[in-house]
Structures are given as structure tokens and as C-alpha cells.
Amino acid sequence: MMETLPVSFTLAQFRRVTPVDESNIWSFVLDRNADRINVKRRGPALENLEKIFVATFHLANTVGFRAMTLRDLCRETGLSMGGLYGYIQSKDQLAAMIEDAVRQMSEQMRTWFLHVQSPVDQVECLLRAFIYSSEILQPWLYFVFLESRALPAEQRKVAKEAELRFHSQIAVLIEATGKFSSDAAFLLASHCMAFVQDWYVKRWKYHAARIGVDEFADSAVRLIRSHIDPRA
Amino acid sequence: MMETLPVSFTLAQFRRVTPVDESNIWSFVLDRNADRINVKRRGPALENLEKIFVATFHLANTVGFRAMTLRDLCRETGLSMGGLYGYIQSKDQLAAMIEDAVRQMSEQMRTWFLHVQSPVDQVECLLRAFIYSSEILQPWLYFVFLESRALPAEQRKVAKEAELRFHSQIAVLIEATGKFSSDAAFLLASHCMAFVQDWYVKRWKYHAARIGVDEFADSAVRLIRSHIDPRA
DNA sequence: GTCTATAGTGCGATAGAC
DNA sequence: GTCTATCGCACTATAGAC
Numbered sequence: 069m070m071e072t073l074p075v076s077f078t079l080a081q082f083r084r085v086t087p088v089d090e091s092n093i094w095s096f097v098l099d100r101n102a103d104r105i106n107v108k109r110r111g112p113a114l115e116n117l118e119k120i121f122v123a124t125f126h127l128a129n130t131v132g133f134r135a136m137t138l139r140d141l142c143r144e145t146g147l148s149m150g151g152l153y154g155y156i157q158s159k160d161q162l163a164a165m166i167e168d169a170v171r172q173m174s175e176q177m178r179t180w181f182l183h184v185q186s187p188v189d190q191v192e193c194l195l196r197a198f199i200y201s202s203e204i205l206q207p208w209l210y211f212v213f214l215e216s217r218a219l220p221a222e223q224r225k226v227a228k229e230a231e232l233r234f235h236s237q238i239a240v241l242i243e244a245t246g247k248f249s250s251d252a253a254f255l256l257a258s259h260c261m262a263f264v265q266d267w268y269v270k271r272w273k274y275h276a277a278r279i280g281v282d283e284f285a286d287s288a289v290r291l292i293r294s295h296i297d298p299r300a
Numbered sequence: 301m302m303e304t305l306p307v308s309f310t311l312a313q314f315r316r317v318t319p320v321d322e323s324n325i326w327s328f329v330l331d332r333n334a335d336r337i338n339v340k341r342r343g344p345a346l347e348n349l350e351k352i353f354v355a356t357f358h359l360a361n362t363v364g365f366r367a368m369t370l371r372d373l374c375r376e377t378g379l380s381m382g383g384l385y386g387y388i389q390s391k392d393q394l395a396a397m398i399e400d401a402v403r404q405m406s407e408q409m410r411t412w413f414l415h416v417q418s419p420v421d422q423v424e425c426l427l428r429a430f431i432y433s434s435e436i437l438q439p440w441l442y443f444v445f446l447e448s449r450a451l452p453a454e455q456r457k458v459a460k461e462a463e464l465r466f467h468s469q470i471a472v473l474i475e476a477t478g479k480f481s482s483d484a485a486f487l488l489a490s491h492c493m494a495f496v497q498d499w500y501v502k503r504w505k506y507h508a509a510r511i512g513v514d515e516f517a518d519s520a521v522r523l524i525r526s527h528i529d530p531r532a
Numbered sequence: 533g534t535c536t537a538t539a540g541t542g543c544g545a546t547a548g549a550c
Numbered sequence: 551g552t553c554t555a556t557c558g559c560a561c562t563a564t565a566g567a568c
Binding site for chain 2: 255261262283
Binding site for chain 1: 551
């Protein structure tokens with residue numbers, strides 16, 4: 069399904085092929101949590117889910133999830149405490165729904181570029197896909213990044229493993245260039261992950277400097293390519 | 301004072317010249333907050349300050365500062381609620397003391413390598429100094445990174461400005477190589493900051509892979525040098 | 533200088549009306 | 551399906567004994 073993309077694709081090109089974006093993610097979340105949500109009419113349920121998650125991101129991403137109260141959430145969504153509890157089972161489970169959605173999406177991404185021949189090109193594709201996904205779903209990734217340590221231990225472990233799988237996928241590709249030891253490849257893969265995280269965590273910095281996501285992705289790709297590309 | 305260091309110094313070499321480390325930082329904190337701390341005998345005050353901050357890092361860095369209760373803090377320090385309030389004026393002010401200490405130390409670092417001639421060498425020095433400082437004071441930087449959004453707006457602004465000053469110092473040096481536009485230099489400086497933050501935020505990952513700070517610093521320096529060094 | 537005890541506040545969650 | 555009202559609890563901060 070990604071065959072139509074060039075190696076150095078842009079955000080606009082990525083948008084045409086990615087299955088999840090800002091607008092259809094609410095259906096995705098509703099379906100994955102259908103059994104836990106007591107509201108059966110789909111239309112209002114989608115509307116309220118969006119209100120709840122958008123307000124959660126706004127509150128949690130400014131003061132922190134634990135500092136956000138359900139009363140704050142009610143004020144910002146317009147729902148009452150009772151109404152809110154038709155959509156969530158507990159405050160903690162609200163965080164768990166977000167973490168689950170992010171993990172599902174990043175797991176899907178891992179398979180998208182297996183057909184790309186050159187390892188270096190595959191690194192570029194994964195790096196771009198990860199950066200553009202983080203642009204589209206910034207509040208989701210920002211939330212998981214900052215709040216995952218407050219999740220229950222079992223869930224925190226799952227989140228760490230997801231990061232390590234993605235990380236080692238990139239490390240294996242870098243090692244496949246034949247220029248690096250296993251440790252050096254691990255470190256370079258870490259640096260790639262750090263680029264992406266910086267994009268969605270420090271967004272205020274790039275916004276203030278009027279730097280867009282394509283420019284950022286080009287810079288990150290250029291830096292890592294100039295180091296690992298055998299042609300260089 | 302840094303003249304004795306080579307450009308590619310190690311953590312062990314850095315330790316010999318840095319003014320603040322894990323053991324003398326408590327005096328530094330006590331002096332900067334002397335007027336707000338009601339305990340006058342210096343010996344016990346230093347001991348209890350260390351207990352309070354170490355426990356705060358342990359609790360806040362696992363569940364988050366807002367989720368940490370002062371009762372947790374009392375249990376872990378062995379102090380009572382009343383005793384604790386001899387050292388802090390409020391829970392929020394405890395976070396403010398940490399943020400203040402970190403900012404003071406990173407401000408000092410900015411002046412250490414002004415005598416280094418080559419801009420590329422100066423970037424390496426700053427990057428290494430920042431990485432090694434973050435190794436020595438990891439809990440402090442980790443706390444500020446994850447909790448600064450929960451600080452009062454005024455203090456959050458000061459923290460952002462401190463990051464931008466450091467960032468633009470590196471960007472100016474990269475631009476001075478003559479190979480990059482102002483935007484490209486800004487982006488490369490961002491990537492440098494991202495390396496450092498990754499080291500103290502994702503420490504569990506590097507620890508699990510048995511990668512030490514010198515190896516990490518070498519990798520980050522190698523990656524950025526291979527891109528900006530005019531000799532390359 | 534540190535303790536115990538408690539005042540006062542605001543929380544997450546639920547019951548039951550409509 | 552959403553509301554209002556309320557329960558029981560845990561919190562920050564302080565007062566006063568030693």
C-alpha cells in the first residue's frame with residue numbers, strides 16, 4: 069500500500085496513504101473500546117469522545133494528567149460527572165485508552181516499508197513516517213511520552229517494549245549497511261528516535277522559529293544519511 | 301579554568317573541573333534558599349535537604365510530582381509533616397527550588413568554553429559538557445524536563461528562555477562554520493539538544509544495553525562532527 | 533527543631549431522578 | 551443517556567505540645 073510513495077516523501081504525500089488521521093481516529097478509538105463505553109448511539113458517542121480526548125490533551129498536556137481533575141474535564145467538555153462516566157470507567161482507564169491507541173498505530177507502521185530494498189532508504193522511510201505520524205497525532209504522542217511513567221507497571225512495560233521494537237528495527241537496518249558495529253548501530257538508532265521525540269515534545273520551539281515538519285524531516289534525514297549512507 | 305581539558309574530554313576528566321557535583325550540590329541549594337529554610341544548624345539541614353530532594357526525585361520521577369503526596373515524602377525521608385515544613389514553604393516551592401538549581405548550573409556552563417578557537421571544537425565541548433553534566437545531575441534534569449510544564453507560567457517562561465539561549469549558542473557556532481544557513485544551523489542545534497535530552501530521559505534504555513556515557517557522547521559527537529566539520 | 537493532631541478543602545466515584 | 555446530589559476519603563497546610 070506504500071508502494072506509491074517515493075523514498076523522500078512529504079507530509080502531504082504521507083497523508084494520502086496513512087490509514088489513521090485527526091478526523092477518523094475517533095471511530096478507531098470507539099471501536100477498540102466499544103464494550104467499555106455505555107453510550108450506544110454512534111453519532112453523539114463520537115462527538116463526545118472527541119470532546120473528552122481533546123479536553124484531556126489540553127488539560128494533561130499543560131498541568132499533567134494527575135493534576136487534571138475530572139471536574140476540570142467536565143467543565144471543558146460540557147458534560148456532567150455522571151455523563152462523563154458513560155464514556156470512561158475510571159480516570160486511569162482514560163489514560164490507558166490513549167496509550168493503547170498510540171501503540172496500535174505505531175505497531176502498524178512497522179510493516180509499511182518492508183518492501184523497500186536499500187536499508188538506508190528504509191531508515192529514511194521509517195524516520196519520515198514516524199515524524200509525520202507524530203505531526204498528525206502530536207497530542208496523542210505527547211501525552212504518552214509524558215504520562216507513561218504514571219501508568220500501571222504492566223502497561224508501562226508494554227510501552228517500553230513497543231519503543232524498543234521500533235528502535236531495534238532501525239538499529240538492524242543501520243547494521244545492515246555493514247559500516248557499523250552493533251553498539252554503534254544501537255546508538256545511531258537512538259539518535260533517530262531522539263529526533264522524532266524532539267519534534268513532538270518541543271513543538272513550541274519549532275513553531276516559534278517558523279520551521280515546518282517537512283523542513284525538520286529533511287534535516288534529520290540529511291544528518292543521519294550523511295553518516296550511514298555507503299555512498300557518502 | 302577549563303584550559304586543562306582536551307576537546308574530546310571524558311566524564312572522568314570533566315569531573316575534575318566541574319564546580320558542582322552530586323555531593324556538594326546540597327550546600328549550593330541550601331545557600332540559594334537560606335532565607336526560606338527555617339533550620340539554622342548547617343549539618344542537619346544539609347542531611348535533611350539531601351533526604352528530601354532524593355526522595356522527591358524518586359517519587360516524582362516515577363509517578364509524577366503532582367501525584368506524589370507530602371505524606372509519601374515524609375514516609376521516605378523519615379520526617380514528619382511539621383518537620384518537612386521547616387525546609388519548604390509549600391509543595392510548589394519545592395519544585396521551584398529544583399528548577400532554580402538546574403537553571404543556575406546550565407547558565408554557568410555557557411561561559412566555560414569561550415576560549416576554544418574552532419567553532420566545531422566549541423560545539424563538541426559544549427555537547428560533552430552538557431551530556432556529562434546530565435549524567436552527574438540526571439535526577440535534577442529529568443525532573444525539570446518532565447515537570448516544568450506544571451510550574452507557574454512565569455517560571456515556565458524562564459525555563460524556556462534558558463533552553464533557547466543554550467540552543468542558540470550552539471546554532472551560532474554551527475553557522476560560524478560557514479557551511480549552513482541560519483535555519484539549517486537552528487535545526488542541527490536542535491538535534492544536538494535532542495541527543496542530550498535523550499541521554500537523561502531514556503536512561504533505562506542505555507542502561508539495559510550496557511552503554512556508558514563516554515560511549516554515548518562519542519557517538520553523538522561523531523554524528524554531528526561528520527556533518528559540520530569543514531575537514532569532512 | 534521536630535513532633536502529633538487536626539482544620540479545611542477538593543478529590544474520584546456512585547446513586548437515583550428524569 | 552445525561553443530569554444533580556452526595557459519600558467517603560486523602561490531600562495541603564497549620565497550630566500547639568515538647
